[in-house]
Amino acid sequence: MVPDEIFANPGSPQVYDQHEGDRTDLDAYMANVRVLGPRGS
Secondary structure (H helix, E strand, C coil), X not given: CCCCHHHHCCCHHHHHXXXXXXXXXXXXXXXHHHHHXXXXX
């Protein structure tokens, strides 16, 4: 699986984190990925 070019930049999450703030809502999604595994389209 290859990320979209815009998301491939490792600095992007740092920028998003500053604007989005606390993202503990992602814990549930990460738990699903651990159970189901990542899937591409």
